[in-house]
Amino acid sequence: MPTGYKYVLPDQNGWSRALHFEAAWLAVLTGLLYVAWGLFRGHFRRNLVPASRDLSAASLWSVIAQHLRLLPAREDDGRSYNVLQRLTYLSVIFILFPLAIWTGLAMSPGIASAMPAAVSVLGGLQSARTIHFFVFILLVLFAAVHIAMVCIGGFGKRMRAMITSRAATGKEKNEQVLTT
């Protein structure tokens, strides 16, 4: 595809934009369900909001130090999220994803006409695009670290726990996992 700035795009890439926007709808619709359900069932309050005692500098540092020294996970780590996980998940759910959706919508000329303030607050269309890219990079980083941690923590064990939601709560199950 010829363009005006001496660079030739390798191919017609309409499919990628269509995939992007369809995936955006999927992310928004499932995300809304997830957040509504999480609020309704108290998932965020119970499992993600860190206890205030875990937020002290000393306690935060001890968890960070544990990770930096690459110490093996504590035995109760499979049953609940540590404070770093909680803060990361909360930022992804309530900061990064909403920001990705907001900056994405701000790049839509139709949305900009309906909600001009949503664009001007961000500093205009091109600032929205820049923020959108940085959020994208942060989300990719999160996904990479998240998947790496799942692999380190025992891929099979963690996947089983995710799919059946059992391993984290059932005591016998935990023992089983430990003995195998």
Place this chain on the structure above:
Amino acid sequence: MNKFSRRKLFTTGLYMAGGASGLAAATVLARRYGLVPPDCGGIYGPGETLSYAAHRLFARDSLAREFPRSMISNPPFPNQADPLGKEFERLRDGGFSDWRLAVDGMVARPASFSVADVKSFPRHSQITQLQCEEGWSYVAEWTGARFSHILDVVGALPQARYVVYSSFERDTWDSIDMADARHPQTFIAYGMNGEELPVKHGGPLRMRLPRQMGYKNIKYITRLTVTDSLKGFGKGMGSVSAEYGYAWYAGI
């Protein structure tokens, strides 16, 4: 494991049947109220349909942002254009006095306008952003005739649903629904930043609809066709760009 009991299977089946019939009913209603774009087929159809329907339901009459004169981009960025050929050069050398804008289809009074005719219609201006799919954008002042005024002059019939617009460039055409065709900021533009619309920006006549991406703002407009169906145009997907995989509705 009695987790997957018969009862559960049954209720799940009921939910799925309910969901499927709900979806079917929604599709019928969406078609009835013009919320389904012509390129609604294929695996990406649902995404395109949701976007178009959402915009038509919640932002049908919204006005594109207008900017202060101080924010006009200098110079505005023109995309690279293919050579337009000998015939275009002849028209340009004649000051476009022989340029014609034909209007046909579902209209009471088919017409063929010269650029001077278009300029004789009430003159409007807007300082709006043109935003390209490739990422760049610029703000410019556009001057032209309202698309809706042209539709009134030729007497577009009430059953009209789309207007197809074609370019002097070969195989270049697109279409809009009546929400955009009747929108006060949809222009046939002939002026830019206080001067004649330069050829590299689509002069003498360019489609200007600031609520959609740049690629809907086709240059060198020669024909408008009012219609109630896009089936007879190309592959029936509403535009050439849709045939290449770029959404027909580009308000995103």
